[in-house]
Amino acid sequence: MNARCITVLKPGLETTVQELPGRIGYLEQGFPVSGPFDKWSFRQANLLAGNPRDTAALECQFLGPTLRFDCDATVAVTGADMRPKLDGEPAAMWRSLPVRAGQVLELAAAYSGARGYVAVSGGIDTPVVLGSRAVFHMARVGGQALARDQVLPLGPPPSGAGDILAVPEASRPPFSTDKTWQIEALAGPNDDWLDPASVEMFFSADWSVQAKSNRTGIRLSGPQFAFAGRALDKSSDHGQDPSNIIDHGYPLGAVNLAGQTPIILVNDAPSTGGFINPFTVASAAFWKLAQAKPGDVLRFRRIDREEAGRLRAALETVTSAGVAVRV
Amino acid sequence: MTIKTVEAMLPGVIYLSPSPDTPPFKAAGDRVAAGETVALVEVMKSFLPVEADSDGTFLGYSTETGSNIEPGEAVCRIEVAQ
Numbered sequence: 001m002n003a004r005c006i007t008v009l010k011p012g013l014e015t016t017v018q019e020l021p022g023r024i025g026y027l028e029q030g031f032p033v034s035g036p037f038d039k040w041s042f043r044q045a046n047l048l049a050g051n052p053r054d055t056a057a058l059e060c061q062f063l064g065p066t067l068r069f070d071c072d073a074t075v076a077v078t079g080a081d082m083r084p085k086l087d088g089e090p091a092a093m094w095r096s097l098p099v100r101a102g103q104v105l106e107l108a109a110a111y112s113g114a115r116g117y118v119a120v121s122g123g124i125d126t127p128v129v130l131g132s133r134a135v136f137h138m139a140r141v142g143g144q145a146l147a148r149d150q151v152l153p154l155g156p157p158p159s160g161a162g163d164i165l166a167v168p169e170a171s172r173p174p175f176s177t178d179k180t181w182q183i184e185a186l187a188g189p190n191d192d193w194l195d196p197a198s199v200e201m202f203f204s205a206d207w208s209v210q211a212k213s214n215r216t217g218i219r220l221s222g223p224q225f226a227f228a229g230r231a232l233d234k235s236s237d238h239g240q241d242p243s244n245i246i247d248h249g250y251p252l253g254a255v256n257l258a259g260q261t262p263i264i265l266v267n268d269a270p271s272t273g274g275f276i277n278p279f280t281v282a283s284a285a286f287w288k289l290a291q292a293k294p295g296d297v298l299r300f301r302r303i304d305r306e307e308a309g310r311l312r313a314a315l316e317t318v319t320s321a322g323v324a325v326r327v
Numbered sequence: 328m329t330i331k332t333v334e335a336m337l338p339g340v341i342y343l344s345p346s347p348d349t350p351p352f353k354a355a356g357d358r359v360a361a362g363e364t365v366a367l368v369e370v371m372k373s374f375l376p377v378e379a380d381s382d383g384t385f386l387g388y389s390t391e392t393g394s395n396i397e398p399g400e401a402v403c404r405i406e407v408a409q
Contacts, residue, residue: 013371061371062337062338062371063337108398109337109338109398110337111397111399114338211339211340211370212369212372213371294339294369294395295395
């Protein structure tokens with residue numbers, strides 16, 4: 001067989017094909033944007049594999065897959081440390097790995113971080129659904145999580161593929177080593193539904209990541225919120241709980257307050273609903289949400305839109321082609 | 328006889344009983360068969376079984392229900408007949 005493809009020997013835990021920019025333009029019909037949760041690691045994996053940075057690649061969550069290459073290819077593994085092995089030998093992360101047809105890449109559990117990325121030269125060539133190959137697993141849009149014995153087609157190898165590149169440590173995402181993550185967030189859109197002291201409390205408290213977190217939402221445990229008058233004394237159209245509001249659109253990264261539980265709405269989140277969103281996480285901080293494990297602590301740092309824009313620009317720079325250097 | 332440690336295979340929250348109202352999967356002295364579930368790890372709204380990798384006698388858990396666990400951390404000990 002001459003087709004360029006990969007065979008899934010073990011699927012791992014909800015391993016999916018992801019692509020950038022994601023499924024854009026369907027929020028009003030309820031389709032989330034999906035796409036890789038940690039864009040930083042995802043793009044660097046593609047650059048190391050010789051691909052344009054937004055090419056379809058694999059997102060591995062908590063427990064990685066075992067993959068057999070049915071053709072020669074250049075592969076790269078980034079993100080969470082899942083202790084990759086190639087034919088049983090430890091393989092370097094953040095570096096191009098030339099593989100021969102028949103070789104097996106095995107990822108273990110996430111020893112640091114939560115989500116690993118595997119990019120392959122030519123990209124994963126699964127069908128485009130509503131404009132993207134990004135998988136929304138919960139609704140099976142664009143496919144679903146990998147299954148044992150599944151064959152993943154690859155696209156044609158990019159020109160110039162085969163160079164051995166590496167991302168220097170200074171350009172890689174700086175993973176937390178003490179299980180705490182500083183998350184940049186903005187107040188709003190509904191911060192005026194909280195008591196001002198609770199707005200300050202959000203930015204000073206420790207918030208623990210629950211195991212009930214996934215690509216839909218990062219669910220947090222922490223102190224209780226107090227509400228402002230407009231949340232407590234409102235038209236019944238808004239619903240009964242202080243955190244209820246008449247249904248409205250949810251921004252990506254919204255800290256959605258359902259009763260007393262903050263849930264950060266991420267890549268596969270619903271686009272509308274009836275809870276307030278007092279805060280919004282900056283897009284440049286999403287990669288940290290992707291790499292936080294259950295029990296890790298999030299501390300929110302208040303920033304404004306200008307700083308969010310600067311952080312976003314910095315993330316663009318560090319995920320641009322020049323960051324992967326020849327070795 | 329040798330003592331084998333069963334390790335968590337992925338990070339998450341560990342549960343030593345099938346549900347909050349039931350006793351732990353195993354108690355000291357119980358027989359354990361390879362492939363039998365001895366605990367659950369919760370991650371991404373899923374509960375994944377931690378399985379014994381050999382037959383033997385259950386000695387005890389090395390962790391507490393509801394605690395955070397990392398891959399490779401000890402879950403329980405099993406005495407295995409050689």
